[in-house]
Amino acid sequence: MTPPITVGTATGVPGQIVYGTFDGVAMPTGGTDALPVIIISGKKDGPILWITGSIHGNEYSGLTTIHRLLGPDGADFPLDQLRGTVVMIPTLNPAGLRTETRSPYYNRGSDPNRMFPAPDRSARKTDDEEASVTALERVYERLYERIEAHGDFLVDLHNAVIGSIAFSFRDPIYYDDRFTRADARALQARNDDMIRAFGFPVINEFPSSEYLKKNLHRSVSGSVLNRARRPAFTVELSSYLHVDMAIRDAAVVGLRNVMRWAEMLPGPAEALPPIPFPRVDFPVRRILHPRAPQSGIVTHLVDAGDVIHKGDPVARLTDVYGRPLGADDGLLRTDHDGYVVGRMQGNVYYENEPVLWLAVRDSGDLLLPYPEDY
Numbered sequence: 001m002t003p004p005i006t007v008g009t010a011t012g013v014p015g016q017i018v019y020g021t022f023d024g025v026a027m028p029t030g031g032t033d034a035l036p037v038i039i040i041s042g043k044k045d046g047p048i049l050w051i052t053g054s055i056h057g058n059e060y061s062g063l064t065t066i067h068r069l070l071g072p073d074g075a076d077f078p079l080d081q082l083r084g085t086v087v088m089i090p091t092l093n094p095a096g097l098r099t100e101t102r103s104p105y106y107n108r109g110s111d112p113n114r115m116f117p118a119p120d121r122s123a124r125k126t127d128d129e130e131a132s133v134t135a136l137e138r139v140y141e142r143l144y145e146r147i148e149a150h151g152d153f154l155v156d157l158h159n160a161v162i163g164s165i166a167f168s169f170r171d172p173i174y175y176d177d178r179f180t181r182a183d184a185r186a187l188q189a190r191n192d193d194m195i196r197a198f199g200f201p202v203i204n205e206f207p208s209s210e211y212l213k214k215n216l217h218r219s220v221s222g223s224v225l226n227r228a229r230r231p232a233f234t235v236e237l238s239s240y241l242h243v244d245m246a247i248r249d250a251a252v253v254g255l256r257n258v259m260r261w262a263e264m265l266p267g268p269a270e271a272l273p274p275i276p277f278p279r280v281d282f283p284v285r286r287i288l289h290p291r292a293p294q295s296g297i298v299t300h301l302v303d304a305g306d307v308i309h310k311g312d313p314v315a316r317l318t319d320v321y322g323r324p325l326g327a328d329d330g331l332l333r334t335d336h337d338g339y340v341v342g343r344m345q346g347n348v349y350y351e352n353e354p355v356l357w358l359a360v361r362d363s364g365d366l367l368l369p370y371p372e373d374y
């Protein structure tokens, strides 16, 4: 057997589920904002799968999916059949979870899912950047080291806008002189296989410049995929602030199917319970579109999961009296073929705010040269 895995206070024991904690941000009042750790070890050697959840504190489905996968005291987990190890962190952001906010109060306004280590090891931070590293970034650096040392695959569980469909994100993969385009393509093929095994609709992330500008290469999955170069992806499990239980249950099946794909569990894939599955015959990427041409009240004319075609009216913009604003009777039309991921929340929009989250036709291959200046 390979030596047992230790993450914080938890050390894996073959045939057992071990619970522990990983030191989080040290609290001025004592103790740390510790992350919960669960290590499930099979009796036989095999791969190591990490499942992380709720790095955004008001997204609960990651936490509840992990609980549902385990059942009370792990009663529902097929431990006897497991080869290898599953490491689960039900929340990567306990402060946000307690206060029902996206960011922890000690990093208010900063996105914790942009704080994992950046891919380029050779990039030296400037003195200013080094001086401004947050306590939480240091915690994530330590956790990342555990993932890199003891992790073959990672799935990071999230929620998106209220009423959105559930889906898996496919991140770009970067290559450079040392990790060639052929290496990147091989990693992408393996990552795609894992995403396919999970079974949810698949949406490509923002194109390259946007992805880096938004610091998505420092998201949990972006960092593990592009720095550790292990298959990793983000799942969006519909609404935040609320658990869609049918989607949670589908995610539990998806995770067991990932374990089957990784040969950690025996047997063929389970059928995924029915979830909305927009049918288009081309790859799609995410986009926030269309945008309100002026401030006003938006009535959406489409909903999550609807397939749309270029030129279709998707919303109507009115004034506060309900009178259409602008040309075309206030209609906002889409410039794209694809489908609706979700309606942006509420009906009140300021000029240039996006009114829909769409998945639209994508022709990029998501294999990109890593730019010099990142």
Ligand SMILES: [Zn+2]
Binding pocket: 055, 056, 059, 113, 158, 159
């Ligand atoms: Zn999230």
